[in-house]
Amino acid sequence: MAITVRPGSTVMFTGDSITDCRRLESEDGLGFGYPLRIAGEWGHRHPDRPVTWLNTGIGGHKVMDLEARWRRDVLDAHPDVVSVLVGVNDMGWHSIDPLGYAISAEEFETGYDRLLTPLAEAGTQLILIEPFLLPVHGAIEAGPVLIGEKEREAWRADLDPKIQVVRKLARRYGAQLLAADGMFAALAAAAGPEHWAADGVHPTPAGHAALAAAWLRLVV
Template sequence: MTITLRAGCTVMFTGDSVTDCFRLETEESLGYGYPLRIAGEWGLRHPDRPVTWLNSGYRGDRVADLENRWAADVLAARADVVSILVGVNDMGWHTLDPDGHKIPVEDFEAGYDRLLAPLAEAGTELVLIEPFLLPIGGVMRAGRNSVLIGEAERKEWRADLDPKIQAVRRLARRYDAHLLAADGMFAELAAGTGSERWAADGIHPTPAGHAALAAAWLRLVA
């Protein structure tokens, strides 16, 4: 099963900082990450099939944040294809509710399901990109701040993220969506070169990491 991008169709990328990639801080509306690389490569390969590319990603977003803006940011665009990458901010490292509890996987999956249901009903093609985490210690960016983390934190985050990755896979099957298995892809790439080549802090891709995401995304396209 592949995505069909016809001339004149619209593709919407949405999610957290990995998708955002400074789009609101620059004049490049697609940001400087994988959405821009996808759009550029598509234009090079298929000048006869122009596509409108949109990006509504926002750094720090969780599923709940996407849901709050879903109607205005995504549904109103009536895109033919919607590509979603979200989940790492629903992991325990970043998002605790006011009572200090991690976001349960059941809440994550239910909220994600509410995002997908109206798109599926409208016949939108869906691309779900797994959230991912590479095993790197040291300093990690958290918004505008940096935090020092160790192996214990990474193991705790991995234990929290893995069930959410499984939830994304279940939703992909439920909605007959295209799944980009990014967590496994990066683990395989890192096994040969080291994690720092793909995501310097384990979460935010390097230029090579964004290129890998873009190449994997384009492999889903007819």
């Protein structure tokens, strides 16, 4: 059942760089990615239903980073709808991370669950977006390091159980699930993965448009 966004609602997007998308450089604080596209399209479709749109995504953040700022950045705003996209930084980046960060699917679930519990108790409507990884070809840059396809296969093996966690939590909390990983896999089969995310992680303009269109199908 789709989420009803009522006039005067506050809708918050939060997560990592995919949501952040240089929001601090943008005039309205929404960044230049899918949150901006959603807000623009909603305003176009529903001029009679004004909404306050907020973005508290921060590049590089993991579940534990969200938890550290959850009260200040999310709960204190008392949003009516919260959309979360997190998990790609909880993936197997530890293979190149000098700090050796690693988190199991079980720890990821426990941390994510702690984010959602107070929102559910407050009656907040939830949209959970799956983390995703597109099968781009050749090596990609991750900071100063070039990452080949074999390393990314290991990332995929690490990410898949965490995608399952997001699906499980969506069922547990009655949240809307945006099945982004499957969506991008289907899109990549038709137009090639680089069309949607040149590095397999950060969407292109077309990728952000696809996320926005899928998100808007979950709300009325």
